Amino acid sequence: MKIQIESERITGEVWVSFRHVLKRSDKIGAFTEATVMWTPPDGILKQAIAVARVHPNDAPERKIGRKVALARALWLAGFPRDERRQVWIGLIKKGMRV
Secondary structure (H helix, E strand, O other): OEEEOOOOOOOOEEEEEEEEEOOOOOOOOOEEEEEEEEOOOOOOOEEEEEEEEOOOOOOOOHHHHHHHHHHHHHHHHOOOHHHHHHHHHHHHHOOOOO
16 A cells, blocks of 8 residues: 655655465464555665564454554654654555554
């Protein structure tokens, strides 16, 4: 999803995507992966990827996995609080349930 934000560090848009892996046959187990991509003023595309793993005794929930993985990815990307808030508001406006 493309999210428009206003910031001095980022030119225009932030792209957010999620990937859910639900098979539990291997040792890794179920997880959700969030990818955040943005373009700083220097023009080089950057990205941060974070994972939220499911405990083997728990049932995977996409909603919770998306929240945890996205929070981690935004933190890894070094977004300040205002930019993180704009990303969350943009996702809620586009239909992501909180």
